[in-house]
Amino acid sequence: MGWLSMPLSSMHPHSTPKAYLDAQLTYERVIDEPAEAEGEGGPLPSRKGLRVIASSCLRNKVYYAAVAPTTDGVDGPVFAVVCLVRWNPRAKDGYVFAYKDMDETAGPNEAECPERILALLSPTENHSALQWRRRCIRNLARPTAKLEDGMRIRFASPIKFTDGYEGQEFFVRKRGRKTALAISEHGSARYRVTNMARMAFSVVPQTKVHRTVF
Incomplete structure (x- = not known):
């Protein structure tokens, strides 16, 4: 999927990339299932959607989220969503926000997902997702550099x-x-x-x- 750009008015009522993406990835829709049983009524429509459990938008450049698919209010296996973010409130053309979304199975290049989000993900056998999680864990284990005043x-x-x-x-x-x-x-x-x-x-x-x- 390509980039989706928008002015601030299209983000309303949200004023930050994180708030907007949290809302976009949290929804529920009624799915009309075809009647399979004979007799009166048949199966009821089911409600399916997504729910953001935890998220972070690092430096307003990369959004990471632990997301659960839901069916009739019951959560399924939790997976990671990664969104590249462009955020410039002073953009001359008025398009202050743009994002490009993918999930962990796409093997995102960005691999700085916070530990608290990684800990919420369900086990997976998807090779690309596993590789991405390993890269995130390696980055978390990387020693922090010592920053000194004036450096x-x-x-x-x-x-x-x-x-x-x-x-x-x-x-x-x-x-x-x-x-x-x-x-x-x-x-x-x-x-x-x-x-x-x-x-x-x-x-x-x-x-x-x-x-x-x-």
Whole structure:
């Protein structure tokens, strides 16, 4: 399936990608089954749908969800849904949100599903889904990098923020337990990235000029 784009008005009453996708993946419909039994009445229509059990939209770029198919209110095996997300509230053309959805059997490239969501998934024998789950588990097990104040880092790919800015190199700003990013060495911290220490980035060497003492 390709990308589906929309203005903010089409997301109403939802104002975030996560809220909109949660609603899209939670529904119930009446399915008219053909009558198979003779006599009066026949089988009643069944109610089928989907239910989001838990979800996360990391950095407003990738949405992960544990989803259960439902039949007459009873949940079936829980599987994972992954949606690529484009979110730009200041888009000049007005199309602030776009997404592309798939399930785990499609073997998504994105494999940073949070542990709390993986833990909710039912056992599966689908090879692609199993491979994807293993990649997610390996990424969770990857040691986090130590971020130090003033460090200059370069992400593996550019990151786009909700104000429209897109960049790949930033300076780390540490304030107690909080970590933020600045776009210049002496600039103020303007951006936050969820799970930043687990993302793929490299440290950019900086030349330090020391004052000469006579």
